[in-house]
Amino acid sequence: MQDRTYTAEAEPGETVTVAGWVHEVRDLGGIAFLILRDTTGQIQVKFQKDEMDEDLVETGLGVSRESVITVTGAVEEEPRAPTGVEITPESVEVVAAADPELPLDPSGKVDAEISTRLDNRTLDLRKEEVQAIFEIRAEALAAIRAHFREVGCTEINTPKIVATGTEGGTELFPITYFGQEAFMNQSPQLFKQLMAGSSLERVFEIGPIFRAEEHNTPRHLNEATSIDFEGAFCDHQEAMDVVEGVVKAAYEAVAEECSEELETLGLADEFEVPEEAFPRLSYEEAIERINATGELEEQLVWGDDLPTEGEKALGEDVGTHYFITDWPSEIKPFYIMDHEEDEQLSTGFDLMHPRMELVSGGQREHRYEELVDGFEQQGLDPDAFEYYTKMFKYGMPPHAGWGLGGERLVMTMLGLENIREAVLFPRDRQRLSP
Numbered sequence: 001m002q003d004r005t006y007t008a009e010a011e012p013g014e015t016v017t018v019a020g021w022v023h024e025v026r027d028l029g030g031i032a033f034l035i036l037r038d039t040t041g042q043i044q045v046k047f048q049k050d051e052m053d054e055d056l057v058e059t060g061l062g063v064s065r066e067s068v069i070t071v072t073g074a075v076e077e078e079p080r081a082p083t084g085v086e087i088t089p090e091s092v093e094v095v096a097a098a099d100p101e102l103p104l105d106p107s108g109k110v111d112a113e114i115s116t117r118l119d120n121r122t123l124d125l126r127k128e129e130v131q132a133i134f135e136i137r138a139e140a141l142a143a144i145r146a147h148f149r150e151v152g153c154t155e156i157n158t159p160k161i162v163a164t165g166t167e168g169g170t171e172l173f174p175i176t177y178f179g180q181e182a183f184m185n186q187s188p189q190l191f192k193q194l195m196a197g198s199s200l201e202r203v204f205e206i207g208p209i210f211r212a213e214e215h216n217t218p219r220h221l222n223e224a225t226s227i228d229f230e231g232a233f234c235d236h237q238e239a240m241d242v243v244e245g246v247v248k249a250a251y252e253a254v255a256e257e258c259s260e261e262l263e264t265l266g267l268a269d270e271f272e273v274p275e276e277a278f279p280r281l282s283y284e285e286a287i288e289r290i291n292a293t294g295e296l297e298e299q300l301v302w303g304d305d306l307p308t309e310g311e312k313a314l315g316e317d318v319g320t321h322y323f324i325t326d327w328p329s330e331i332k333p334f335y336i337m338d339h340e341e342d343e344q345l346s347t348g349f350d351l352m353h354p355r356m357e358l359v360s361g362g363q364r365e366h367r368y369e370e371l372v373d374g375f376e377q378q379g380l381d382p383d384a385f386e387y388y389t390k391m392f393k394y395g396m397p398p399h400a401g402w403g404l405g406g407e408r409l410v411m412t413m414l415g416l417e418n419i420r421e422a423v424l425f426p427r428d429r430q431r432l433s434p
């Protein structure tokens with residue numbers, strides 16, 4: 001619509017045409033108000049019944065909630081109106097009438113179960129708090145892209161249909177690819193490494209990853225958005241610097257650009273941009289600190305993976321984002337490089353938010369012989385990965401990288417209880433549609 005004015009831009013003294021949804025109609029007898037909502041906010045439309053054309057009043061007040069309408073009229077200042085202005089309509093057009101039986105209430109007065117909300121995401125995103133989450137998500141992703149460009153990275157897109165998995169054999173979704181077995185990719189891991197060895201050198205990707213995990217938890221999805229980095233001539237320390245920069249850039253952009261959305265979510269006062277350097281704890285220190293909290297029934301010993309309660313106890317103890325470095329080699333994937341001075345110790349790291357893990361990464365094994373040995377030690381057939389390993393024969397520089405869960409970033413940034421709040425159409429054990 002060429003001559004359409006957004007509600008937030010309607011200025012007193014102008015005659016405008018606004019378009020949007022009927023949020024609410026309040027009929028007070030002689031006077032009635034229709035609240036029209038669009039992507040920028042809401043505006044009040046005033047119907048002074050005895051001073052207006054009957055048909056106009058009937059159309060404006062007879063329309064069902066959530067119908068799409070356009071209203072043309074003069075904008076006037078009105079301090080009592082929710083936004084300080086109101087429109088006196090000259091015409092109202094019903095563009096798309098809504099069924100009066102709505103599956104959920106976009107005005108938010110009646111709460112709906114998460115499953116009802118996800119089944120009716122279009123209506124759900126008409127609620128300003130839900131819209132705010134996705135505006136913030138978009139801002140964070142835009143800031144992350146811009147930050148990657150500032151630090152010399154090239155955006156890549158790698159295949160999501162692959163012949164083999166990388167993150168452990170049990171978590172793959174098999175598909176049929178022209179009569180041949182194939183899988184949905186769990187991670188761009190191998191492809192991003194191959195590009196670190198090309199003259200692109202420093203690459204990033206923001207795209208879907210597919211995990212056939214049995215977990216049905218508030219922080220696992222079966223399709224998630226992974227923000228991946230890989231850099232040639234980087235070690236694990238530099239890779240940690242890059243992810244720290246990316247996370248801080250996302251928080252800064254949200255603080256700067258999304259004050260209204262934060263207000264809508266009730267976070268305006270408590271939202272904090274992390275300023276300090278993220279502490280780097282070794283795995284050994286991490287298990288000592290977890291054991292010292294006394295929160296676990298059984299003490300952790302070297303080689304244990306960190307249980308969720310352990311992560312929680314440590315998160316409360318540290319209180320900020322922090323890294324766990326120098327993991328035991330045996331619990332990190334084959335592509336992670338070990339420390340030269342101690343083969344039991346890997347260069348793998350995780351970035352943690354006090355509530356949960358956000359990132360895994362590390363320096364990669366770039367030496368051909370060691371890489372092939374690593375496949376065998378993890379029970380993987382190196383022949384199945386020949387497309388990957390063979391490139392390590394032709395000049396593969398040392399490189400490092402990481403993967404950051406996009407939904408977990410948004411979830412922890414906004415204190416959301418359920419990861420499904422941070423994705424439009426979640427894929428989980430129960431949900432394949434919409």
Ligand code: AMO
Binds near residue numbers: 187189219228359362
């Ligand atoms: P990892 O498997 O630890 O590492 O995944 C990296 C990050 O992605 C997010 N994530 C998920 N988020 C929601 N639901 C899931 N099922 C899920 N799985 C993963 C998490 C996690 O920290 N190739 C390595 C990364 C690398 O070394 O570069 C990898 O995929 O936030």
